[in-house]
Amino acid sequence: MIDWEISKEHFVFIRSRPFVHTEHGLDYWMEADNDVLYIVFQESHDDDDWAADLNFFPERFDIYPGSKIKAHRGLAEQYMDVRQIIMDHLYGGKIKHIFIAGYSLGGAITTAAVQDIGFHVDRDNLNVMVYGINYDGPRFFGPSNLVKKSVKRRLDTVKNHCDPVVHLPWKIMPTFFYFRWRPFKLTIDWKSLITGRLTRWDDFGKIIWMGNLWPWPIKHLPEQIEQSLLKKFGVRK
Secondary structure, three states, X not given: OOOOOOOHHXXXXXXXXXXXXXXXXXXXXXXXXXXXXXXXXXXXXXXXXXXXXXXXXXXXXXXXXXXXXXXXXXXXXHHHHHHHHHHHHXXXXXXXXXXXXXXXXXXXXXXXXXXXXXXXXXXXXXXXXXXXXXXXOOOOEOXXXXXXXXXXXXXXXXXXXXXXXXXXXOOEEEOOEEEEOOOOEEEEOHHHHHHOOEEEOOOOOEEEEEOOOOOOOOOOOHHHHHXXXXXXXXXXX
16 A cells, blocks of 8 residues: 555545445545555545535534534535444444545545544544545635644645635635535525625644645646645655
């Protein structure tokens, strides 16, 4: 297995996995090797994924007792498709190391998985190490000390300066509607529209910037990310 560290080689590796497709459109690869579990989440690649990206109304991510965590609705629905499988591995007693990574949409879900695992490791004092790499993913969570604590020293968030995806949702932005792709449904939140409701979104983990500082040309294509990774980190084996 390739070394789980930020590099062009690792980025190419995670994008070439044989992914499994789930009900809500999540595509993931998972493989256990003795006491090590590897998980990769695929980037947006079809209409369902783009619909999930746009379905960013923040909702309570109530998988932690008593928490008030809010998350990107569309991406949270995708993550929930695989969460129980991850929890089964985490509490199965065999896995001691979990390595996670994803690009774009997959990067955001990587943040969710690392936070979820980290929370349960801390709460139940599990002897499991988790480390994730989020390559150019959109924001997933709103402000939360619990998320910050759960991913501390466990998550690297890699951002290309010229990539608009890493800046979305904006840290402060209006959110006035609920969106669903199939069947199509667009519901206006009139109360929020009248009151001027603003939502907040945060970045989590260790933030690592790469690429040019100026905003053009826009860079989110895989080959552009590869170039930025090569320039930033060089060649790694």
